[in-house]
Amino acid sequence: MNIVVGVAGGIAAYKACHLIRDFTEGGDSVRVVPTPTALNFVGAATFEALSGQSVSTSVFDAVDRVQHVDIGQRADAIVVAPATADLIARVAGGRADDLLTATILVATCPVVIAPAMHTEMWLNPATQDNVATLRRRGIMVLEPAQGRLTGSDSGPGRLLEPGQIAQLVRTVVAGYPIAHDWAGKKVVISAGGTQENLDPVRYLGNRSSGRQGFALAELAAQRGADVTVVAGNVEQLPTPAGAKIRSIVSAQQLEEVMGEESADADVIIMSAAVSDYRPRSVAGSKLKKGKADAQLERLDLVLNPDVLAGLVAKRERAEINPAAIIVGFAAETGDAEHSALDFAKAKFQRKGCDLLMANAVGQGKVFGQATNEGWLLRKDVEPTVVEKGSKQVVAAQILDAVAQLMGH
Incomplete structure (x- = not known):
């Protein structure tokens, strides 16, 4: 892809260097177009070294090549x-008084803007009106992260991490634009794996990394939703912009917190990998070799609650929003007689959710990987194949299917 990375004059300009490296290491051709003030923070030589291309800021540079038009016309994304x-x-004002604004004005490719500014500036009505104008015109303005800003200030307005921005841009280029169409919606997403303690050291668990759940949360938040992530055991992942995180460990804790958060939710997504069983009792101290061999060789397990089926039942009893869309996940392996999809279809019928994302899992598949694939199951519709792609791209397809069920 031909990616134009624009850099405006803010202290977060140094993070653009990591974004450029992310794209170039992914095989993309990158042209950096900074504003003149951006060069007060990062020099042109740095941008040229990272991108391998010359850097200009003025519409009067390379006039013979009509550069202020050519760059935008050639771009696959800005x-x-x-x-x-x-x-x-x-x-927003349609200005073209430097090379970056001129390039954006010419472009017909996707344009993604990642804001970075102090909280007061981001929340100022003038900025919010400008953001709304750009979104109405089809320019994708991302929600900024919350966190430490310049000096001692903290709040919304922090630049998203470069890896997050790169993944969102790749999702857009893959054909999944980020519409800001879920404002006012409450979305609750479970993510990661649960752990069932055997003793203070050992536990029963699974290989879930939480990446798919966090990708869903990232995109739902970027679509304007109020997002809560109920997170089990997850990798060190950047928090989705604006999302609230509630941490749990066991399936019983997951059931409790999901019940609390789902009371008024519009969308409930159960992407967590939940342990089916837990030990009947948990040792208060570490089980020692020799003394505990019998206990460890033959575990006494009891069935965990079915959190997904329980949420469906609560919806039927109107204990949570009766209009909530409930999405389940099925991590399956086939056997000699049945495929993973066969088992997923049976699970879909059994659980009663509105949508089910099914995966064929196993060693080196899905869990802990950057990609996902599988099938989307809906009532009265043949399963839709979800081709192998990044977990953000898969998340976009799941959320688009949810939007269809909501009538968007």
Whole structure:
């Protein structure tokens, strides 16, 4: 892909270097177009060394090649990171007074803007009006992260991590634009694996990394939803912008917290990998070799609650929002007589959810991987094949299917 990385004049400009490296290491051709003020933070030589291409800021550079038009015409995507309040205002006003704004004005490819500014500037009505204008025109303005800003300030307005921005851009280029169409919706997503303690050291668990659940949360938040992630054992993943995280360990804790958070939810997504069984009793101290051999060789297990089926039952009893869309996940392996899809179809009928994402799992498949694939199951519709792709791309397909069920 031909990616244009625009850089505005803010302290977060240094993070653009990591974003450029992410794209170039992925095989993309990158052209960096900074604003003149961006070069106060990162020099042109740095951008040229990372991208392997020359850097210009003025519409009067390379006039013989009509550069201020050519760059935008050739781009497969434009991403501006960071985008300051001033840059957003100038783009909203249709300005073309430097090479970056001219490039955006010419472009017909997807344009993604990643804001970075102090909280007061982000929440200012002028900025919010400009953001709304850009989104109405089809430019994708990402929700910023919350966290430490310049100085001692903290709040919404922090630039998303470069890896998050790169993944979102790749999802957009793959054909899944990020519409800001879920404002006012509450979305609850479980993610990661549960753990059932045997003693203070050992537990029963699984290989789930939480990546798919976090990808769903990332995109739901970018679509404007109020997102809560109920997270079990997950990898060190960046928190989705604006999402609230509630941490749990066991399936019983997951059931309790999901019940609390789902009371008024519009969308409930059970992507967590839940342990089917737990030990009947948990040792108060570490089970020692020799003394505990019998206990460890023959575990006494009891069935865990079926959290997904329980949420469906609560919806039927109107204990949670009766109109909530409930999405389940099925991690399956086939056997000599049945395929993973066969088992997933049976699970879909048994659980009673509205949508089921089914995976064929196993060693080196899905769990802990950057990619996912499988089938989407809906009532009265043949399963839809979800081709292998990044977990963000798969998340986009799941959320689009949810949007169809909501009538969007």
